[in-house]
Amino acid sequence: MKVTLTVNGSHRELDVPPLMRLIDALRGPLGLTGTKEGCAEGECGACTVLLDGDPVCSCLVPVGQCAGRSVTTVEGLGSIDHLAPLQRMFVDHGGAQCGICTPGMLVAAEALLRRTPKPTEAEIREGLAGNLCRCTGYQRIVESVKAAAELRGDRGEGAA
């Protein structure tokens, strides 16, 4: 089945089985391996991407349901050479250790900050409640998101 969709702002056309999981389409034919797979059943959030701006588990989305829609992955936030402020804050504040949960955390945090540019700690924790981390204990992740919100606020990058 031909599926056309927008991935990180670029128009892409795929010829894939429609029930291929979005995560497999991203990591395979689309060559975007930033998105990680943890549990494969919607529990851990490692595979989180934005679908039309909302966070979803790409392990539970058939690519055929993404036709005509827009997908944002961690690669869409920034690159190694040009880290987005949110990514930079995860580095500076120890929000990433092994890094498996990090792409999903970043994408979930991005979704949060777009809608809620100045989140309370409770809002940050709710926004990241679907993302598990086995390394950091979460505190540093929450601090990274707080710092990113402040930075974005200063630069007027709040709502997208």
Place this chain on the structure above:
Amino acid sequence: MSLTDLESYELLHAPSLAALVALVADRHASGLHTVLLAGGTDWLVEQESRPPLPSGVEHPVVLDVSRMPELRALEVVSGEGGDRLRVGAAVTYLELRRSAVVGERAPLLARMAADVGALQIQARGTIGGNLATASPAADGVAALAALDADVLVESVRGRRTIPFSALQTGYKTSTRAPDEVLVAVEIALPSRGAPFVWRKVAARRAQAISKVALAGVAEVEDGRVTRFGVGMASVAPVTARLPTVRALALSRPIAEIDAASVDRAVEADVSPIDDVRSTRDYRLHCAKALVRAWLRQLGARG
């Protein structure tokens, strides 16, 4: 994992609800299986854990209903009996949370939706999927029970309404025929500002299936309850409607209802079990405590 055979399935989009029900009926008549795919948060997880299909078995056809306009209504319909809220089967939890009209007129639904899974699940999971999976632990179904929702289904034989009280017949069984598609649910809107309750007891706030959950909505006039609906998850083979508790709440001035009679009513209405998530005793304890607290909120004694 059986994800490899999934890649040989077809995914179809029906051009209209009429075409969808016709296709479902045709295939059903020939003994073929059709999957209606909404958010996939139940169905895809089931696919992960099932054994691969034996060779030679025809694959089911999967029909994407997630964007079918007829299943996407979220609106107030005014009628003789007052205002009713229609929620299409393919409306997601996140849409319920974000809807101004739901927040204002049926806040129970918004509150419940905020406790389903986490945002990633709320952005995909639908009311129709929750109803069709028909788990006794389903949070959305508990809220619909409390609101005494009417369930609208359609097939080639036409559209009909199943009152919630006539829907569930046993563990994951219902009076909806296999070829009937869930279209929407409709609820008689409670008066503005009517008291409601949503309490979910689970291992943690997010991504946890209810050990017990209580949904409730009421209207109180001059110290008497005039409308009272409750739905409870995970205390019976079906979503519990707590008929004895309902009758008690409506039977006398609310201030005359005491804790002991509430406990007896709850005991008559639930039959919890021990399972991986909790025990019969703990569930019974929670069920009583939640109903007592809800009735106290409305003015009951103790």
